[in-house]
Amino acid sequence: MTGTLTVSRDGVGARAFTDLGTGVLGVAILSFLLAVTLLLQWTGPGTEVFGVTVFSVLGTGLLLGGLGLVVEGLVSRAGVVGTTPDHTPGLVTATVAAVAAAAVAGLFLSQTLGWEGLWFVGPAGLPIGVPAGWSPVALLVGSAVGALTATAREDLGATLPFGGLVALGGALIATGAIGVGWQWNLHDVSAVIHGAQAVPFLAVVLSLVLTWAAAKAREGFGAQGRERAAFMFLGLIAFGMLSVLALVVTYITVRGAGRAFQGFAVGLDGIRWPFVTNGTTFGAETPDGVYPSIVGTVWLVIGSVLFAVPLGVGAAVFLTEYADQGRFTAVVEVATNALWSTPSIVFGLFGYALLVPRIGNRNTLLAGMLVLGFMLLPLVIITARESLKAVPDEYRDASAALGVSRWSTIRSVVLPAAMPGVITGIVLGVGRIAGETAPLILVMAGGLNQDSGSLFSPDLLQGGQALPYKLYAIITAGISGSSEFGWATAFVLLLVVLGFYAIGIGSRLYFRRKLNE
C-alpha cells in the first residue's frame, strides 16, 4: 500500500471487516470491564443476567471475540479487504504469543494430564534418559509458536495465536470447565485457588490481549494498527489502576464509615460525632472514639513538617546555590537518597536509643515528631534540590545584574519559583509519615487509652497515640468489636491524610497561579 496516501478501505467487504473489528473490540472492552467488576467483587459470580450466570456471559463473549479475531486475520490474509499488514508482527507480539502458548501447554500437561515437571523423568513407559515432563515440552511448544508467529505475516501472526488463546479460555469459562466449583490445589504450598477468583483474573488477562489484537485488526494492521492497539491497551490498564484505587477507598469507606459515623448527629447544639470527639474508654457508657489518635497524628505531621521543612529547604538551598558542585555535594546527594530509602524501623531504633533517653526517658510525642521529621528530611532535601535546579539561571543572572545580593535573589526570585515543587515533595512525604507505625511503637506509643492533649495544646512530653498505631494496636488486641473499630480508624486515617493532601494541593495551586498569571 506504499505510494498511496489514502488506504482503499471501501466496498462491502472492507466495511464488514471494520464492523466486525468494532464488534470484537467492543466485546473485548466490555469483557474487561465486566472482569474488573468481578475481580473487585463489585458483582459476585452468582449474579445472573437474563437467567444466565455472569461467568457464562463472560466466557461466551470471550469465545466469540476470539473466534471473531481469527476470522479477521483469515479474511485479511485473503487480501480482499485492503488492509496494510507488515511482513512480520514483530518480536514483542511473537514473544507474547510464545509465552502464552508455553503457559497453556504447561498447564495442560501438568494439571490435566498430570505430568511431572522434571527433565529425564517422563510419564510411565518412556525410557529414562529421554527429556520429558511438562517443562521441556511446554518450552518446545512455546518456541515453535513464537517462531511461527514471528515468521507469519502480521495479519495472521497478530490474530491467530491470540484469537485461539482467547477462544480457548472463553470456551473453558463458558462451559463451566473453569467455574465457581472449580479448584486448583497447589500441593507444594498447600494453597487452593478457587474458580470464583481464577475466572475474573483469567478474563482480565484474556480481554486485555483481545483488546490489543482487535484494535490492531480493526485499523487494518501496520503502523496505524499498532498505534491504536497501544492506545487502547494502555488506556485499559490506566482504567484498571484507577478502579483499584477507587476500590481501596470505597472498600474502607464501606467497612469503616458505619462505625465511624455511629451516633453522628447535627443538632441545634452543634455537631455530635462521638467516634471523632471521644476517647477510647472501653466499656464506658459513652461510645468509644479515636480523638486522642487524631490529635496525635495531626500534631505529629505538624511537628515533623515544622522540623524538617526549614532544615531541608535550607540544606537544599545551601547545596544548590552556595556549595561548589563537586565531590562534597555528590556525597551528600548519595547520602540523602540512601537516608530516604532507610527502613522506618531503623529510624525508630535510632530515636529509641538516642532521643528517648534524652527526653524524659519515656515515650513522648516530641520524640515521635523528631523521628518522623528525620524521616521526612531527605525527601524534602531531594525534591527541593530538584526544583531549585529547575529554576532558570536567567533569573539569577538578571537579579545579579541589577545589583541584588545572592541571598536576596534566593528569597525573592529563586525560592518562589521553586515553591510548587517543594510543596509537592512535602505532600508526598506527609503521606508517608502520617501512615507510619513502626518507629512510633518504639518512641511514642502510650497505653491504648492514653491522651495526647488536644488539638490546641499537645502534650509534647507525654506518650501519645497516632491513628496507624491505634489501628495496629486495636486489631492485635483482639477485643470484641475491634475489627469494626479498626476499619473505622482506617477510614478516619484516610480522611486525615486526604485533608493534609488537600491543604498541600491547594497551596501548590496558589503558588503556581502566582507564578503564571
Added chain:
Amino acid sequence: MSNTIETVAGQTTTGETAEERQAEWIEYDFAGDPKIAVEDLNVWYGADQALQGIDLEVPEHSVTALIGPSGCGKSTFLRSLNRMNDRIKSARVEGSVTLDGEEIYRDDINLVELRKRVGMVFQSPNPFPKTIRENVAYGPRKHGAIDRGLIARLRGTDDRDAEAALVERSLRQAALWEEVDDRLDDNALGLSGGQQQRLCIARCLAVDPEVILMDEPASALDPIATAKIEDLIQDLAEDYTVVIVTHNMQQAARISDQTAVFLTGGELVEYGETDQIFENPHSQRVEDYITGKFG
C-alpha cells in the same frame, strides 16, 4: 578564501607580522574623560584565553557597538564591564577596567553598587515570573529605595506613590507604558517577546544606572520589535552610556556612535567612529569581515 580562513585561525598571512597587525590598531580619540576605560584586559576560561590585551575607552552618553563573529569574545568583554564574569567559576580576569576613573577590579569593590551603576540587558528576555509592576520595582525594592514591606504597609508608610511614579517613568522610558498601563498587575510572562525585552530594559532603568550593557538585545525578536528596541537605544543614549553587542552589522551601523570590531581569538582589531569603521576601515581584516568575506 583559504588565506582569510588562516587569518581567522590567528596565523599571519599575506606576510603580516604581529607588529604590523598591532600597527593597524588606530587609537580612537575623543574629547573629554572616558566613562569606561579598559586597559590590557585578558580573560581566561580555564586554559582558554577568551580576550587578549584589550584596550578601549568608552565616551559618556553615546552608543558603543561591539561586533564580530561568534566566539570572538565580545560578550565576554561586555560581561567584564560589570563583573558578571565573576559568576562563572572558571573565569579569570587580568587587567584594568575603570568606571569614571575608579578601578572596578579591586578586591574591596562593592559589587552591588557597581551593578547598580552598570546595568545589563540580556540576549533573551528574562523577566521574573512576577507581575509587571513587581518586575520594574524589583531593583529599587531590593535596594531599599522603595519600601513595600508588610510592616511599612501596616503602618501606612509604604512608598506606594513613589513606586507608581517610578514604574510609570521607567516603562515610559522603555516605550512600553502605553501597551501595559492597564495591566500592571498581570504576570510579565504573558507579554510578547518584544514587550518582555522592553520590560527588562525598564527594569534595568528603574535602578537608575549610568551605563547600560546590552548583549544582543534584539536577536530573539521579530523585525518590528527590533526596530522599537533600536529607536529606544538611541533615545537612551541622551542620558545613559550604552554598550551593545550585536551580530547584526546593519544594526551597529544604524544605532551606534562608535564601533569596536573583535575578531576570532579574542582580539580587538579596530575601534573607531562607526562611519569610519564601516566606510573606510584601516584594517584589511575588518574590511574583509564587514564586506562579508568571512565571519
